[in-house]
Amino acid sequence: MVPLSAYVAVSAVLFITGLLGVLIRRNFIIVLMAVEIMLNAANINLVAFSHYLESMAGQLVALFVIAIAAGEAAVGLAIIIVVFRGKISTNVDEMNVLKW
Amino acid sequence: MIPVFFAYFALMSMAAAVLTVALRNPVHCGLALLALLLHVSGLFVLLNAEFLWAVQVVVYAGAILVLYLFVLMLLNLKTDERYFHNTYLYFLIPTVFGSLYVLALLFKSPYAGAKGDAPAAIVLQEGDTYAVGMKMFSDYLLQFEIVGVFLLGAIIGAIVLAKTPKPIDAERE
Numbered sequence: 267m268v269p270l271s272a273y274v275a276v277s278a279v280l281f282i283t284g285l286l287g288v289l290i291r292r293n294f295i296i297v298l299m300a301v302e303i304m305l306n307a308a309n310i311n312l313v314a315f316s317h318y319l320e321s322m323a324g325q326l327v328a329l330f331v332i333a334i335a336a337g338e339a340a341v342g343l344a345i346i347i348v349v350f351r352g353k354i355s356t357n358v359d360e361m362n363v364l365k366w
Numbered sequence: 367m368i369p370v371f372f373a374y375f376a377l378m379s380m381a382a383a384v385l386t387v388a389l390r391n392p393v394h395c396g397l398a399l400l401a402l403l404l405h406v407s408g409l410f411v412l413l414n415a416e417f418l419w420a421v422q423v424v425v426y427a428g429a430i431l432v433l434y435l436f437v438l439m440l441l442n443l444k445t446d447e448r449y450f451h452n453t454y455l456y457f458l459i460p461t462v463f464g465s466l467y468v469l470a471l472l473f474k475s476p477y478a479g480a481k482g483d484a485p486a487a488i489v490l491q492e493g494d495t496y497a498v499g500m501k502m503f504s505d506y507l508l509q510f511e512i513v514g515v516f517l518l519g520a521i522i523g524a525i526v527l528a529k530t531p532k533p534i535d536a537e538r539e
Contacts, residue, residue, distance in 0.1 A: 268372045273409070274472050276376045280383050280402075282465040287387035289461075290454035295392055295438060299399050302430070303383050306406050309418075317413040321482025322489075322501040325415050326509075329498070332418075332425055333513045337520030339430045343437045344527035350441050 273314035280307035292357050294349070298342045305335045372412055379405035396435050403427045414486055417495040 280303055287300025309328045316324025349361055382402035389395045407422035489497045502510055 268369055268412070270477050271473050271475065272372065272376070273413070274477075275469055276380065276409070278465065278468055278472055279380050280406075282461060282468070283380070283383040283387055286457065286461050289457045291387065293392060295434065295441075296387070296395050299386055299395055299434065302399065302426075303386060303402065306402065306426075309422075310406060310409055313410055313413050313415050313418060315479075317415070317486070318477070319479050319482055320485045322484045322497055323482065325418055325494075325498055326502055326506050328415075328418055329421060329502070330509060330513050332421055333517060336425060336430055337517055339433055340520050340524040341527070343433060344524040346437060346441070347528045 270314060270318045273310060277307045277310040277314070280304075280310065292359055294346050294358050294361070295343075297358060298339065298346075301338070301342075302335060305331055368412060371408070375405045375408040375412070379409070392438050393435070396431065396438055399434070400427055400431050403431065414489060415494055417498045 284300045284303030284307060287303065288297050291297055291300065309331055312324040312328040312331070314324075316322065316328075379402050382398050382405060385398035386395050386402060389398060403422060403426045407419045407427070410416075410419040410422060484497060484501075
């Protein structure tokens with residue numbers, strides 16, 4: 267029997283990897299992929315607690331997370347296409363038009 | 367047998383996550399993300415969540431990842447010369463120490479909590495898909511509808527954003 271803390275530890279490692287990816291990568295598409303890693307880490311956590319605490323609510327929330335990840339990917343990639351059309355760059359450091 | 371599978375899926379998903387963040391070529395990063403998604407879906411099977419396993423494979427690996435790869439190949443990205451921030455060590459070192467502390471806290475926690483109304487035996491009787499469906503279309507119907515409206519908004523937003531803009535002169539005439 268695998269303890270719950272093992273699943274939570276895997277989820278924590280994945281989340282921190284994704285967070286690190288958001289912070290240190292410079293390519294916008296890779297940053298979005300790192301966000302997907304973090305959403306997956308949250309999903310592992312939700313499903314693990316749903317199993318060990320014997321409730322279906324965690325799995326339902328994980329389903330909603332997947333739906334929202336799909337929307338986020340669609341809108342994010344559309345924004346990338348718009349930016350790429352104008353500046354021919356997907357480097358997050360060069361996207362500073364909205365900077366105050 | 368379950369601990370062996372758990373160790374395999376956990377180690378492979380962590381390795382794939384590190385590769386996704388660390389690889390230089392964006393297409394390779396996308397393929398590492400595919401490996402991550404499939405191994406995470408294996409973890410879902412170990413947790414008796416077969417419906418989520420199917421959704422993860424079909425929606426995440428089948429739809430979202432293909433969208434990523436499609437955009438990557440559409441844009442024809444060149445590999446950046448310097449692909450990390452110049453100051454990434456300032457992020458890396460505190461993150462490693464902070465994550466070790468978080469892991470120590472996680473292993474000390476007892477995880478006590480109130481048990482819900484769906485023990486594994488009852489869920490396995492009718493199947494996970496049945497249990498998820500019954501719960502979603504009774505207690506979570508409003509959230510389900512909200513997610514539907516959200517997805518419609520996301521689709522329309524993505525189409526409007528990615529549409530080729532018309533030149534301004536053509537609109538005036």
